[in-house]
Amino acid sequence: QVQLVESGGGVVQPGRSLRLSCAASGFTFSHYAMHWVRQAPGKGLEWVAVISYDGSNKYNADSVKGRFTLSRDNSKNTVYLQMNSLRREDTAVYYCAKTVTPSGDGMDVWGQGTTVTVSS
Amino acid sequence: QSALTQPASVSGSPGQSVIISCTGASSNIGTYNYVSWYQQHPGKAPKLLIYDVSDRPSGVSSRFSGSKSGNTASLTISGLQAEDEADYYCSSYTSTYTRLFGGGTKVTVV
Numbered sequence: 001q002v003q004l005v006e007s008g009g010g011v012v013q014p015g016r017s018l019r020l021s022c023a024a025s026g027f028t029f030s031h032y033a034m035h036w037v038r039q040a041p042g043k044g045l046e047w048v049a050v051i052s053y054d055g056s057n058k059y060n061a062d063s064v065k066g067r068f069t070l071s072r073d074n075s076k077n078t079v080y081l082q083m084n085s086l087r088r089e090d091t092a093v094y095y096c097a098k099t100v101t102p103s104g105d106g107m108d109v110w111g112q113g114t115t116v117t118v119s120s
Numbered sequence: 121q122s123a124l125t126q127p128a129s130v131s132g133s134p135g136q137s138v139i140i141s142c143t144g145a146s147s148n149i150g151t152y153n154y155v156s157w158y159q160q161h162p163g164k165a166p167k168l169l170i171y172d173v174s175d176r177p178s179g180v181s182s183r184f185s186g187s188k189s190g191n192t193a194s195l196t197i198s199g200l201q202a203e204d205e206a207d208y209y210c211s212s213y214t215s216t217y218t219r220l221f222g223g224g225t226k227v228t229v230v
Contacts, residue, residue, distance in 0.1 A: 047218065
């Protein structure tokens, strides 16, 4: 079945780095753009970043620009979120999500989420 | 860019219809037909209900429908059911290729 599994979350000190991974299965990964969305404790959803199907285009939210970098390995069906210079306000559950169609917009498959806690 | 604006809460009785609004700007909702809606139950990942303003993914109930007028999109839940009690979020594509979410609306079935 179509599935996304995130990993790499944990507790990290402010200013340090963390890399999240999202492994996809059950669909042709290389055809779809992939998103990262986060949700701070008790708060709403916040869009973080998107990477195009081939990795040639990447866009980030202003809140993470210059600190977070997206990449993907279509041979491994995996997308990565490299998070540098982490701040306390980056504490959240991080979800990866698949674009609903190659040409449409919307996220139809979500992972279970991985928790990132930035704390000293 | 600022988040899209949604009402904090909406309520209705079983069987009724409720409408959730999502107000943006000409740089997002007003120009692009890329509005999506999500349902999220506590402790769960979001679920896509509507994409591209009014398209429903397979498996999503026809009780959920979407529309757009100007800078405002709307989600209508018809025939409200107890299991519809959840948080709902809108999202839009923007002129800078990013996405924006709304602040979320809590739907209560009274």
